[in-house]
Structures are given as structure tokens and as C-alpha cells.
Amino acid sequence: MHTYPKFLVAIAGIFLSLVAVEVKSADAGTFTFTKIAEADNRNFLDVGGGPINDNGTVAFAAITPSGKSIFTSNGGAIRTVVSFKSRSGFYGIAINDSGTVAFGNFYNELQEGYFISNGETVKTVAIPSNRSFSLTLENNAFNNNNTLVFSLIRGINRYEIVTTSGGSLTTVVDTSGQFRFFNQPPAINDNNVVAFTASLNDGRVGVFTIQNGLITTIADNTNLFDGGFSETSINNINNVIFEARLDSGEGGIFIGNGETITTVANTSSSFSSFSRPAINDKNQVAFNATLRNGAENVSVDGIFTGSDPIGDKVIGIGDSLLNGTVTNLFFDGGLNNFGQISFFATIRDSNNNTRNVVFRADPVSTSVPESTSKLGLLALGALGTGIILKSNLKQKITTK
Numbered sequence: 531m532h533t534y535p536k537f538l539v540a541i542a543g544i545f546l547s548l549v550a551v552e553v554k555s556a557d558a559g560t561f562t563f564t565k566i567a568e569a570d571n572r573n574f575l576d577v578g579g580g581p582i583n584d585n586g587t588v589a590f591a592a593i594t595p596s597g598k599s600i601f602t603s604n605g606g607a608i609r610t611v612v613s614f615k616s617r618s619g620f621y622g623i624a625i626n627d628s629g630t631v632a633f634g635n636f637y638n639e640l641q642e643g644y645f646i647s648n649g650e651t652v653k654t655v656a657i658p659s660n661r662s663f664s665l666t667l668e669n670n671a672f673n674n675n676n677t678l679v680f681s682l683i684r685g686i687n688r689y690e691i692v693t694t695s696g697g698s699l700t701t702v703v704d705t706s707g708q709f710r711f712f713n714q715p716p717a718i719n720d721n722n723v724v725a726f727t728a729s730l731n732d733g734r735v736g737v738f739t740i741q742n743g744l745i746t747t748i749a750d751n752t753n754l755f756d757g758g759f760s761e762t763s764i765n766n767i768n769n770v771i772f773e774a775r776l777d778s779g780e781g782g783i784f785i786g787n788g789e790t791i792t793t794v795a796n797t798s799s800s801f802s803s804f805s806r807p808a809i810n811d812k813n814q815v816a817f818n819a820t821l822r823n824g825a826e827n828v829s830v831d832g833i834f835t836g837s838d839p840i841g842d843k844v845i846g847i848g849d850s851l852l853n854g855t856v857t858n859l860f861f862d863g864g865l866n867n868f869g870q871i872s873f874f875a876t877i878r879d880s881n882n883n884t885r886n887v888v889f890r891a892d893p894v895s896t897s898v899p900e901s902t903s904k905l906g907l908l909a910l911g912a913l914g915t916g917i918i919l920k921s922n923l924k925q926k927i928t929t930k
């Protein structure tokens with residue numbers, strides 16, 4: 531998980547038939563903002579953004595005067611999940627709907643490995659022993675069954691993706707067959723379907739899902755894509771959102787389900803790059819993006835929910851927030867099924883003082899349309915293209 535930095539570390543008029551995914555995006559100006567936590571130099575010396583669950587509770591890491599801790603809050607009381615005397619150590623945080631938090635730790639105060647905590651007890655999920663863990667944990671790597679998914683190296687050059695709830699490790703997929711390497715941290719949904727990116731022995735790279743040993747190709751570089759597959763997330767209707775690079779050289783964010791691929795946004799117009807795409811069960815999306823004419827010396831220009839950089843913007847550099855101006859921000863994939871978005875922002879006030887704050891963006895609109903799970907029409911906001919990938923791997927790009 532790439533928390534901000536290290537822990538502090540987006541067609542109207544285009545409709546596609548025979549598309550199984552309908553992407554929903556929020557309208558401009560439909561969010562209010564709730565402060566979750568702030569680095570006030572008293573309780574918190576610094577804070578980092580984190581994931582959000584369906585109760586609107588955000589998990590975040592903070593440096594305190596006594597060390598470093600993980601906390602949760604929904605904008606009211608702040609609850610301590612786990613505390614350390616050291617000020618370094620975490621490599622990822624995830625939270626499920628029960629408020630249980632999973633995290634990775636590499637500082638030997640607790641022990642290296644993965645852990646889950648409900649705020650009262652800390653449970654060891656996995657420790658390296660004779661294995662080598664991946665160094666990242668995505669916030670969509672922990673589901674409502676208290677199941678964690680991550681990758682590891684076992685022995686010499688044997689890579690595995692495993693799941694566990696705190697008992698034995700279950701190997702989901704490994705490199706003993708067609709796969710050569712797993713390129714990014716995996717994701718898991720509540721049906722225990724795992725999404726992952728991989729390089730294959732035959733030279734292909736792509737995005738895949740697996741459940742009970744059945745592998746589905748979501749997208750690979752034999753059709754439409756040149757590569758660059760990264761940062762996957764999966765919802766409970768098995769739609770996978772991911773970043774990739776097209777044969778044309780353009781980058782984008784896409785949604786696939788094994789039969790169709792839909793473009794959420796690409797770099798053909800205003801956007802220049804993307805990161806941290808997330809999708810919920812209503813097929814609403816959110817992601818970071820930089821703009822071609824964006825601000826200088828920032829990691830992202832804004833957080834977006836669709837392909838329109840104006841109409842689909844949640845918050846951006848230069849916007850007013852908390853009696854100041856946003857000078858830095860980062861969305862780390864925190865999107866729940868009610869369209870709430872958690873993110874980190876730096877605010878500069880009129881006296882040039884800066885504040886690091888964790889926020890929750892709350893959608894004002896209450897008429898969020900339900901997602902569709904059957905073939906239908908697709909509308910994607912403004913500016914963009916749709917891609918249909920047939921199951922027989924023939925390609926068709928539909929444009930207006």
C-alpha cells in the first residue's frame with residue numbers, strides 16, 4: 531500500500547450497447563467535507579490518509595509525541611487501534627465494516643509481519659519465518675470475512691499469493707505454472723475472489739481474477755493494451771478496476787469483468803496520469819489524477835470520480851477547504867459503498883501556515899443509481915472512450 535509518502539506519502543453522449551458495467555460518477559459540487567484528524571502538534575505531530583469502511587469510519591496512521599499509532603474515526607471520537615513507541619514501521623492499513631484493521635509492520639517492536647486488531651487485541655495473521663513478504667499492503671486486501679490477501683516468496687524464486695484469517699496460509703495462485711511473477715499487491719472482495727496483476731511465462735502481462743482455482747483473464751497485452759497494468763481493486767460483483775497503457779501509448783483507468791472492458795478515463799485530453807483507482811459495489815469510482823496544465827511540484831492535481839476533470843472533480847489543488855487553500859492531497863483508494871471518499875490534504879491559510887489533515891468527502895446527493903449486473907447501456911460522464919472486449923478476444927473500440 532502506498533500511503534502518502536510511505537505512510538503520509540477521474541461520455542456524456544457516448545452510449546455503448548452490450549456492456550456489462552455501468553460506471554456511476556458524482557456531479558460537481560455534490561460533496562461536503564468532514565475533518566477526521568489533524569496534525570495539531572499536540573496529539574498528532576503528523577497524520578496520513580487511509581481507507582474507509584461502509585460505516586464512514588476512516589483508519590489512519592499518525593505520529594504522536596510518544597511514537598506512532600493507528601487510529602479510527604468517523605469524524606467524532608478517535609479510537610486507538612494499536613500503538614508503537616517507534617515512529618516508523620507500518621507498510622499498509624486496511625479496514626473492514628466491523629471496524630477491524632489489518633496492517634503490516636516491519637519494526638521489531640511487535641514483530642515483522644501482518645496483523646489485525648479490533649482496538650482491544652492484536653492478532654498475528656502472518657509472520658515471515660522462512661518466507662519473504664511483499665513490502666506493501668493495499669487497503670482492498672482485507673475483506674469483511676476478516677480474510678487478508680498478500681504475496682510472498684517461498685524458497686527460491688517461487689512467488690505466491692496467499693490468503694489467511696490468522697490460521698494457516700492458503701495458497702491462491704503461485705508461479706509453478708503459467709505465471710512467472712506477480713507485479714502488484716493483490717486485492718480481494720467479500721466473495722474471496724482475488725484480483726491480481728502478473729507476468730506470464732509466455733511473455734504476456736495482464737490483470738486476472740481467481741476463485742477456487744478458476745482463473746479469469748480481465749485484460750492482457752494481446753488485445754488493446756501494451757502493458758502497464760497496475761493498482762487493481764475489485765468490487766463484490768467481480769468488476770475489476772485497474773490502470774493500464776493502451777497500444778496507442780495512452781494511459782488510462784479501466785474496468786473489466788472477463789467479458790468487457792470499459793474506459794473510465796484516459797490521457798487523450800486533460801489528464802496526464804492516474805493513481806489509486808477504486809470501485810465500489812455500485813460501480814462508482816474514484817482516483818487521483820494529474821492534469822496536463824496542472825500545478826507544479828505536486829503528486830496529484832485532484833481526486834476525481836469520472837472522465838470530466840471539472841464535473842467529476844471531488845477536490846483539487848487550489849480549492850478552498852477548512853478556511854485555507856489545498857496545496858497537496860492524496861487519495862489512497864478509500865471509497866465505500868455510499869460514495870464516501872477518504873483522503874489526505876495539506877491546507878495553507880492566509881498566514882502561510884500549513885495543516886496536514888485527514889478528510890472524508892461525503893456525497894450530498896441521495897439519489898445514487900444502482901449498478902447493473904446485466905448487459906445494458908453505458909454512460910461515462912464527459913470525454914472518453916469505451917472499449918468492448920469480446921470473450922473470443924476480438925476487439926472493438928467504439929467512439930462517438
